[in-house]
Amino acid sequence: MIKKYLIERRSWIILFFCLQLFMIFVTYIDSSIPLSSIMYIVFLSFMIFSIFLIIRYNKEIKFMKSLEERENNFDLANIAHAESPFERIIEKSMADQIEILKQTSSKNLIALEEEKDELLSWIHEVKTPLTAMQLVIDRVEDEQIKANLTYEWLRIHFLLDQQLHQKRIHFIENDLYIENIDLQEIIFQEIRSLQSWCIQKGIGFDVHLETTEVLTDTKWIAFIIRQLLTNAVKYSESSDIIVKSYEEAHQTILEVEDFGRGISPKDITRIFDKGFTSTTEHKDNRATGMGLYLANKAAKSLLIHITVKSELNKGSTFTLIFPKRNEFVRISSM
Template structure:
């Protein structure tokens, strides 16, 4: 800050030095002026000016030091009270700007909440005709038409489900209910939803549940497994998808293993990024890049660690590692 202050006041310092040099020059050129006395006066002036600079440095930089050290937020309470007229102009300008930002942020937040509520309402409204459509499809006699319509219905259903959970994830902590959850019930419910799609692609499931229960939120765990199973079905040929659970030490693990196209090694660090699809299959316009992102976000709130292993052309394995019971104290507060 000292260097900054000297640079800021360099014009005044140069003016003072030039004045002293001018006095010395005049005394040197005019024999009637005693040079020794002038030198003494210049020396005293330099001392006084130096002391003045030191005092003014502490006075004038107090406000700017507080600006430099403050956090980058909208709180101005940490800023020192302005003293000079220029400091008051800066303080007033910052206060007005922050008040404007706060009002704008408040309006944007209200608009965002209204948009979110409208979208949630729309999703719930769409679910009613979608359910009716599914019942109508079930009554079709043409098996080929029934299969194709069921697949398209399932795509719409899964996309709406993603949108619904995407809007709920920022408030997931308010929606959690941690309990002993039966894995078989959740997994078979999700497989049943994907049944028509699996039949169409010739995909089966090999379920190996050594661990029958996990401690988690049933609704959000179902959503996570839904994204993993959907990805497995989407990118797998006719084969079996293996879903297994087992204990390792004090933790429960659940694996979803497919025999699909696999994930390119350079893509693995990015598969949980929002909107990321693939570099190898970038022309796949059906992919949204949201499923794994949302699954990962939900898993973080449930303290579930997701690992992925993949070999291109051989398949992918997602592993969910569930936390120990005492780790949920941070979530439940119990």
């Protein structure tokens, strides 16, 4: 900060030195002026100017230092009181800009809330005809047509569900209700919802649950499991999907293993990125690139760690590592 201050005041410092040199030069060309007296005056001037510079540094630097150290937020309380006219101009300008930003942010937040409410309302409205469509599909006698219609119905249903959770995930902290839940009930419920799709593709489920009780949120863990099972079914053909849970180091582990097309090694680190689909299957229009992104984001809020192992054309294994019970309780109580 001293260097910055000296650079800021360099014109004044240079002027002072030039004036002292000018006095010495005048003494040099005018022999009637005693050099020793001028040198004494120059020395005293240097001393006084140095003291003045130190005093002004300590006084002027407070405001600028508080600006440099302040956090990037709308709070001006930690900024030192502006003393000089220039500092007051800066302070007023910052206060005005922050007020404008606050008003703009408030308007944008209200608009975002209204947009979210409208979309959520629309999604719920669409679910009514979807339910009616399901009843109509159940009455179709041709099994092939019924299977095709059911598949398309499921796609619409899951896309709406994904969109619903995408809007809710920004406010997930307000939507969490942590309780003891039964993993088996949730897993079998999600498998039943995929039943017609699995029959069409010749896919079965092999479920082994050694540990079923976990401490988490019902809605969001169901959404995470739904994304993993949907992905497993989507990219598999005529094979089983293995779902198993067990306890390791006082943590519940849930694995979803499929034997589908797998994930390219260069894509592994990017599959949880927003909007990322694949670098190998460019013609695959079924993927939105949002399912795993949302699942991973929701998992972080639930302190669940998701890992993946995959080999191209051999399948993938997604693992959910639930937090230790005492760790969750400790963090939740903070």
